[in-house]
Amino acid sequence: MKFDSVIMGGGLAGMVAGISLQQEGKSTAVISTGQSCLHFFSGSFESLAEPSPRVAELFSQAGIRLHYQKGVRLMPLGSFQESALALEDIDIFPTPQFSRRTLIVNFMGYHDFFSSFLAEGLEKQGIQCRIRFINLPELEPTEMARGEMRPVQIARTMDRIWEKAVQEIRLLLKDEDTVILPQVFGLQDISVPSRIRQALPARVVFAGTMPPSIPGIRTQMLLKKRYQLLGGTFLMGDEAVRAHIHDGVVHSIVTKNLDSHYLEGDSFILATGGLFSKGLKSNPFQIFEPVMGLDVEYAEDRNTWYNPSFAEKQPYMDYGVKTDENLHPFLEGRSVTNLYAIGSLLGNTRPELGSGAGLAINSAFAAVDEILRSAQHDKED
Numbered sequence: 132m133k134f135d136s137v138i139m140g141g142g143l144a145g146m147v148a149g150i151s152l153q154q155e156g157k158s159t160a161v162i163s164t165g166q167s168c169l170h171f172f173s174g175s176f177e178s179l180a181e182p183s184p185r186v187a188e189l190f191s192q193a194g195i196r197l198h199y200q201k202g203v204r205l206m207p208l209g210s211f212q213e214s215a216l217a218l219e220d221i222d223i224f225p226t227p228q229f230s231r232r233t234l235i236v237n238f239m240g241y242h243d244f245f246s247s248f249l250a251e252g253l254e255k256q257g258i259q260c261r262i263r264f265i266n267l268p269e270l271e272p273t274e275m276a277r278g279e280m281r282p283v284q285i286a287r288t289m290d291r292i293w294e295k296a297v298q299e300i301r302l303l304l305k306d307e308d309t310v311i312l313p314q315v316f317g318l319q320d321i322s323v324p325s326r327i328r329q330a331l332p333a334r335v336v337f338a339g340t341m342p343p344s345i346p347g348i349r350t351q352m353l354l355k356k357r358y359q360l361l362g363g364t365f366l367m368g369d370e371a372v373r374a375h376i377h378d379g380v381v382h383s384i385v386t387k388n389l390d391s392h393y394l395e396g397d398s399f400i401l402a403t404g405g406l407f408s409k410g411l412k413s414n415p416f417q418i419f420e421p422v423m424g425l426d427v428e429y430a431e432d433r434n435t436w437y438n439p440s441f442a443e444k445q446p447y448m449d450y451g452v453k454t455d456e457n458l459h460p461f462l463e464g465r466s467v468t469n470l471y472a473i474g475s476l477l478g479n480t481r482p483e484l485g486s487g488a489g490l491a492i493n494s495a496f497a498a499v500d501e502i503l504r505s506a507q508h509d510k511e512d
């Protein structure tokens with residue numbers, strides 16, 4: 132199978148690259164093992180200070196609504212974190228004192244939403260809180276096995292019965308100006324969070340739950356849908372295992388499922404993520420890139436890889452594949468000229484491209500521009 136570009140990894144970086152290349156008329160395939168960092172996404176795009184028109188357009192065409200405001204967002208345990216660009220249903224407040232009185236609503240039997248921690252955090256900001264539970268028969272163990280009281284199962288049900296939940300919340304509301312609900316709305320029907328906001332006579336804030344993240348899964352699904360609508364080939368549940376590389380050029384990729392059918396391309400993008408997603412791996416002696424054995428930037432002394440203080444920044448988060456100025460990675464000191472490394476696989480080796488979601492998006496755009504520029508160059512020659 133031959134494509135213009137083959138992309139390994141279907142997280143944020145891989146999907147942004149795939150969508151952008153398809154939009155430019157290139158044929159691409161995305162090899163995706165499945166779960167990515169988006170399944171843990173807070174909904175806030177780290178290090179994207181301003182939403183560039185390119186970012187806004189790509190997300191809006193995929194049906195993902197963003198908003199931008201510098202301020203703070205509420206974290207699942209009641210603390211606040213600075214934020215600027217976020218999904219539409221993630222609130223950003225100018226200050227943590229966003230309410231006078233808040234009603235925190237949870238569902239009976241749902242333990243992955245930390246209402247009492249939220250109340251504790253908000254009360255530190257001078258916000259009075261009341262916690263109430265609602266009991267919906269559709270969420271009872273007979274309807275949904277207790278072990279399944281997880282965000283995805285609840286969100287699927289809530290897409291159907293959100294109006295019933297709203298009626299219950301209306302009855303509970305007294306003099307509160309704000310209602311806080313778990314982020315379990317709008318998994319498949321993206322309009323649900325804003326319809327809930329319109330239906331209640333108080334400000335509605337959706338607060339994070341234990342992973343997986345419903346806004347993150349929705350983002351992943353919408354990016355994939357947009358990519359496929361543009362004609363992209365999405366190889367779900369497959370894994371890039373090896374590459375044929377000769378004289379600094381990648382010729383094809385071997386995957387777990389396609390057996391002896393290699394994926395050939397003019398260019399290749401490696402967007403397999405960092406240590407969290409197994410785009411990088413470690414053993415007692417080294418940190419390595421498992422698909423191609425690319426050169427990785429990391430400290431030789433293993434004792435310095437992590438900080439024993441769990442809450443501190445961990446050095447291993449900075450390690451990543453070494454690249455030249457055009458994001459071509461190095462293999463035994465030599466750059467691979469039709470391969471691009473993007474996203475969290477880069478660690479903090481390219482700080483000028485940002486961090487977190489910002490790095491994923493900026494590096495994807497940078498690789499796409501370079502691929503288009505070199506294709507144009509080849510055409511002119």
Ligand SMILES: Cc1cc2nc3c(=O)[nH]c(=O)nc-3n(C[C@H](O)[C@H](O)[C@H](O)COP(=O)(O)OP(=O)(O)OC[C@H]3O[C@@H](n4cnc5c(N)ncnc54)[C@H](O)[C@@H]3O)c2cc1C
Nearest residue numbers: 140142143144166167168173177371404408474475487488
């Ligand atoms: C738990 C967690 C939460 C985060 N939350 C946020 C947040 O809220 N905001 C923010 O800005 N940043 C966040 N980040 C930072 C995150 O790195 C970026 O936001 C971004 O989503 C990373 O995208 P990526 O595509 O580079 O990597 P990933 O999301 O890791 O995607 C890589 C994908 O490639 C797949 N893969 C790996 N090996 C192979 C292979 N051999 N073949 C095929 N596929 C393969 C992986 O399974 C994965 O699906 C978070 C990071 C983590 C670890």
